[in-house]
Amino acid sequence: MVEALTRYRSVVRHPTLRRLLPGVLVSALGDGMSIVAIAWLAVQLAPVAQRGVWTGLAVAAYALPGTLGAAVLGPLVRNLGAARLVAADAVLRAALLGAVPVLYAVGHLSPAGYVALLAGSSLLHAWGGAGTYTLVAEALPERDRITGNALLATCAQAATIVGPALAGGLTALAGPAAVIGVDALSFAVLAATCLWLARTLPSPVRQPERTGALRTILARPSLLALIAVTCLFYVLYGPVEVALPVHVADELHASASVLGLYFVVFGAGAAVGGLCAGLLQNRPLWLVIGAVVTGWGLALLPSGLTDALVPGLVGFGVGGVVYGPFSALSNGLMQQTSPPGSLSRVLAVRNALVVPSASLGTALGGPLVGAVGGRQTLLASSVATIALGVALLAAALLRRRTG
Numbered sequence: 001m002v003e004a005l006t007r008y009r010s011v012v013r014h015p016t017l018r019r020l021l022p023g024v025l026v027s028a029l030g031d032g033m034s035i036v037a038i039a040w041l042a043v044q045l046a047p048v049a050q051r052g053v054w055t056g057l058a059v060a061a062y063a064l065p066g067t068l069g070a071a072v073l074g075p076l077v078r079n080l081g082a083a084r085l086v087a088a089d090a091v092l093r094a095a096l097l098g099a100v101p102v103l104y105a106v107g108h109l110s111p112a113g114y115v116a117l118l119a120g121s122s123l124l125h126a127w128g129g130a131g132t133y134t135l136v137a138e139a140l141p142e143r144d145r146i147t148g149n150a151l152l153a154t155c156a157q158a159a160t161i162v163g164p165a166l167a168g169g170l171t172a173l174a175g176p177a178a179v180i181g182v183d184a185l186s187f188a189v190l191a192a193t194c195l196w197l198a199r200t201l202p203s204p205v206r207q208p209e210r211t212g213a214l215r216t217i218l219a220r221p222s223l224l225a226l227i228a229v230t231c232l233f234y235v236l237y238g239p240v241e242v243a244l245p246v247h248v249a250d251e252l253h254a255s256a257s258v259l260g261l262y263f264v265v266f267g268a269g270a271a272v273g274g275l276c277a278g279l280l281q282n283r284p285l286w287l288v289i290g291a292v293v294t295g296w297g298l299a300l301l302p303s304g305l306t307d308a309l310v311p312g313l314v315g316f317g318v319g320g321v322v323y324g325p326f327s328a329l330s331n332g333l334m335q336q337t338s339p340p341g342s343l344s345r346v347l348a349v350r351n352a353l354v355v356p357s358a359s360l361g362t363a364l365g366g367p368l369v370g371a372v373g374g375r376q377t378l379l380a381s382s383v384a385t386i387a388l389g390v391a392l393l394a395a396a397l398l399r400r401r402t403g
Contacts, residue, residue, distance in 0.1 A: 007278055011147045016139035016197065023193030024132065025155040027090065030186025032163015033170070034097075037179035038062055038118065040171060041100075045111045054111045061118035063355050069123035070352030074213075077127050078345050082135035083198035085344060089128025090191035096121035098184035104177040126355070130347030135197075137335040137343055143281075145335050149328035150277035157274050157324065161267040164260075213345035216338070223337050227350050229392065230330055231357035233293055236385045238361015239368055239377050240300070247374030251307050258309070265317040273324020277332075280325055285333050286396040292329070294389025295322035297382050304379025 011017055039055050046054035077088060096117045103109040103117075136148040167179050217223045248259045280288050299319025302311035331347075338346045369377045 007144055007147045008151070008275075011140065011144050011151060014139060014144075014148075016135065016201065017148060017151070019193060019197055020132075020135065021151060021155065023190040024152055025159070027186045027190040028155045028159035029163050029166075030183035031156075032159035032161075033167035033179050034062070034163075034183045035160070036164050036167035037171060037176040037183070041104075041176035041180065042111065042114065044176065045109065045114055050111075054115070057115045058111075058118055060359065061115045062122055063125070064359060065119045065122045066125040067352040067356050070126040070348045073123065073127070074345065074348070077124065078348075080131075081198060081201075082131045082138055082344060083194045083201060085124075085131025086128050086135065087191050087194035087198060089124040089131070090187040090194060092124050093121045093128075094184045094187040094191055097180055097187065100184070101177040101181035104175075109177075126348045126351035127344070129351045130344045131194075133331045133335065133347055134344040137340070139201075142336070146281035146328050146332040147278040149331045149335075150274050150325070153277070153324070153327040154271050154274040156327075157267055157271040161264060161271065213342060213349045216342045216346055217349060220337060223334070223346065226330060226333055226337070227353060229289070229293075229388075230350070231353050232388060233326075233385070234354055234357040235361040235364070236381055236388065237296075238358050238363070239365030239381050241362050242365030243369050243374040243377035243381070244303075245374075246369050247303065247378060251373065251375050252309055252312075254309065262313065262316050265313055266320040266323075269317045269320020269322075270324040271320075273321040274328060275324075276321070277325035277328035280329065281332065284396065284400065285329055285336075286399070287393065289326065289329055289333070290389050290392030290396050292322055292326045292389075293392055294386055295319070297385030297387075297389055299323075300378055300382035300385065304375060304382045307375065 012021070038058050042055040042058035043051050077085060080088065100109065100114065100117055103113065132152060133149065136152065137145055140148050167176075170179050170182065217227065244262060245259055248254045248262070252258065296319050299315045299322055302308075302315035306312070334347060334350060335343065365377060368380065372380070
């Protein structure tokens with residue numbers, strides 16, 4: 001424990017992380033606020049009969065085009081340094097999100113225009129996320145990378161707790177367009193931070209590109225397996241986002257505040273768990289990831305087996321703690337396994353595949369909830385996730401024994 005705390009202190013004091021983390025935290029907080037504002041503004045802009053369609057399009061547009069950007073815009077950005085990658089994403093987000101409150105204020109923001117601005121703002125986001133974790137890998141020695149990853153992941157988890165609460169108050173005072181404007185400002189802060197870093201950091205030595213990111217991944221079975229496991233894990237989680245609101249409303253007969261409580265306890269647990277990732281970095285990472293996947297599946301069981309509120313909340317809180325280290329550990333494995341000169345491109349491909357995986361799981365959750373109900377969908381997600389986790393544990397143990 002003392003060693004882990006010493007490592008966190010060292011990472012926070014590192015010149016690069018000391019400059020990067022405040023910008024990441026501010027932009028994560030802006031994104032946390034937009035969780036509420038993006039959907040709420042879509043509801044206000046759309047005709048009453050089309051609110052569901054435009055709200056779905058707006059939420060999807062804030063994330064999914066990053067997959068297209070990873071594939072199409074690679075030739076334009078893949079040779080940028082890590083700090084410039086993050087800055088390019090942040091500049092694009094700040095500019096296009098900043099246009100939303102301006103156009104809304106002058107009465108020229110249509111639903112289609114709104115969705116187009118959101119889609120454009122997310123085109124470089126897979127590259128921006130890749131640049132952030134590449135910057136950590138370039139700045140920190142290998143023994144400190146998971147600790148650095150954990151701090152980044154904890155910023156994101158903390159923002160999902162604080163951001164929506166702030167957005168609720170600001171939306172009531174100034175409207176959702178103003179909240180999106182604040183999100184734009186938060187990315188402007190991140191852009192300024194990373195442009196400053198790009199000027200002050202030495203340029204890393206990069207090998208000439210001989211193979212594309214996909215070929216690099218296919219040539220390394222461990223990379224391919226990690227990306228496949230992450231995508232499947234997210235697919236299995238997706239139905240939870242559909243099933244939980246139905247479970248709360250129809251089976252617990254509870255209000256939206258109870259649904260919010262589920263997400264609060266999960267987010268708080270995930271923030272704590274994310275910080276604990278640094279304690280696990282000396283363990284066999286594949287075994288730890290298998291345990292995380294299994295543990296999250298087990299944490300869902302109370303909600304899948306009973307309509308009682310307290311066991312479900314306890315399960316989600318514990319599940320948050322268990323899930324919290326996953327991002328830091330999986331990115332740590334990517335950093336260890338990828339060739340240094342290809343890391344940002346490999347991470348961009350990984351991000352581009354993970355985002356639609358979660359959306360696919362959510363899409364599958366709709367028909368499943370309609371067929372069997374919320375609680376049974378949670379149970380199905382739990383059982384399938386446990387099966388995946390047990391398979392990972394067995395494969396990791398077998399690999400260690402055979403050597």
